[in-house]
Amino acid sequence: MQKVGLFLISVIVLLSIPFVSYAYDVIEVKNGGNVDGVVVFGGGSAPQDKMQKLSSEQKYCGNSLPEGKYLIKNGKIQNVVVYIEDIKAGRAIPQEPVTLTNLKCEFVPRVAVGFKGGKFTERNDDPIFHNIHTYINGRTMYNIGLPEKGASVTKPLTKTGTIEVTCDSHPWMKGYVYVFDHPYAAVTNASGEFSIKNIPPGTYTIEAWHEALGTVKLANVKVDAGKTEKIKLEFKK
Numbered sequence: 001m002q003k004v005g006l007f008l009i010s011v012i013v014l015l016s017i018p019f020v021s022y023a024y025d026v027i028e029v030k031n032g033g034n035v036d037g038v039v040v041f042g043g044g045s046a047p048q049d050k051m052q053k054l055s056s057e058q059k060y061c062g063n064s065l066p067e068g069k070y071l072i073k074n075g076k077i078q079n080v081v082v083y084i085e086d087i088k089a090g091r092a093i094p095q096e097p098v099t100l101t102n103l104k105c106e107f108v109p110r111v112a113v114g115f116k117g118g119k120f121t122e123r124n125d126d127p128i129f130h131n132i133h134t135y136i137n138g139r140t141m142y143n144i145g146l147p148e149k150g151a152s153v154t155k156p157l158t159k160t161g162t163i164e165v166t167c168d169s170h171p172w173m174k175g176y177v178y179v180f181d182h183p184y185a186a187v188t189n190a191s192g193e194f195s196i197k198n199i200p201p202g203t204y205t206i207e208a209w210h211e212a213l214g215t216v217k218l219a220n221v222k223v224d225a226g227k228t229e230k231i232k233l234e235f236k237k
Contacts, residue, residue, distance in 0.1 A: 024182045025089040032091070032198040033223035036230050039080045039192045039208055043236035046072040047212070052172050054105065057128055061105035065172065068110055069212045076192030077210065077235065079111040081178045083185035084196065085205040085217070091198050093183045097121045097154060100165060100175050102130045102146065107165060107175030111211065113185045114157050114177045122165070123152040130173075135164045143168070162209075176211055201225045208233045 049067040071078035097119035101108045103126065114120055122132040124146035134141040136159060144153050157179050165175035178185070186194040205219045213235045223229055 024087070024093070026092045027089045027200070029091045029198050029200050031201075031225040033201055033225055034228040035084075035196045035199065035204075035206065035221060035223060036228050037082070037194055037206075037232055039077045039082065039188050039194070039210075039233045039235070040075050041072050041077055041213075041236070042075070042234045046070070046075065047237075048072070054170075054172065057105055057170065060126065060128060065106065067172075068106065069174070071190075073190065076188075076190075077213075078188055078190050078192060079109070079210070080188040080192070080194070080233075081111060081113060081185060081209045082188065082194045082196065082233065083113075083178075083180060083207055083209075084182070084199065085207045087182050087184055087199075087204065090200050091183055093117065093181075098157075098177055099123060100177065101125050102167070102173075105170055105173060107173055109187070110174065111176045111178070111187055113187055114163075114179045115183065116157055116160050116179055116181045118157050119154050120157050120163070120177055121152055121154045122146065124149060129169055130167050131169055133166045133168050135166070136161050174211075178209065199223045206231060206233065208235075210235060 047070050049070045051064045052067055053064050093115045098112045098114040099121040102124045124130045127149045129147050131145045133143040160179050160181050163177040167173040184196050186196050188194045201223055203222050205217055206221050207217045209215050216233055216235055218233055
């Protein structure tokens with residue numbers, strides 16, 4: 001009975017230990033490979049951005065602006081975050097801060113990637129009042145005023161995930177910073193293209209995130225040493 005009791009106590013202790021997620025390890029990547037690709041929209045007519053009327057600042061920013069969330073041209077999708085899923089080791093994480101700028105009542109860029117342990121800078125280049133109100137998982141992180149042109153604020157990136165950036169003074173403004181704990185992420189350009197470089201050779205799953213279209217994955221992408229693998233990721237309705 002004593003042995004049984006000790007066994008049960010051991011099981012309870014093991015079950016009570018919290019799950020530990022192992023951090024990303026920085027290693028020397030010798031003769032790494034690259035993944036270049038394009039993100040496209042298929043399966044019917046692509047959704048288009050609607051024009052939205054501005055409720056204020058018409059003198060400086062105009063009467064209307066496109067929503068800016070789809071940005072699909074000739075079937076190619078801009079502002080898609082493309083990344084390697086669950087990579088555990090590789091090159092060092094970039095140290096330069098990610099910056100979003102208030103410019104003509106929009107966030108430029110609208111979508112960016114950042115890295116845990118790094119910094120996020122928000123800058124006001126408009127001669128009008130803006131504020132930066134950030135959310136992660138629907139909860140406010142901080143809300144800070146940027147009252148004049150040239151004002152800026154810099155904050156640490158302490159969590160992974162998607163940060164939504166808004167301006168309470170101008171509710172049509174939307175921006176996103178997708179924060180990773182590894183450096184293997186990129187944002188597509190106006191031609192839907194991206195490039196992820198210096199990857200340790202291996203086989204990976206590549207995932208793509210879009211603010212309105214959701215996510216898609218491409219499994220079993222093989223990265224060979226010193227070579228570039230070309231892929232296509234496709235969103236559908």
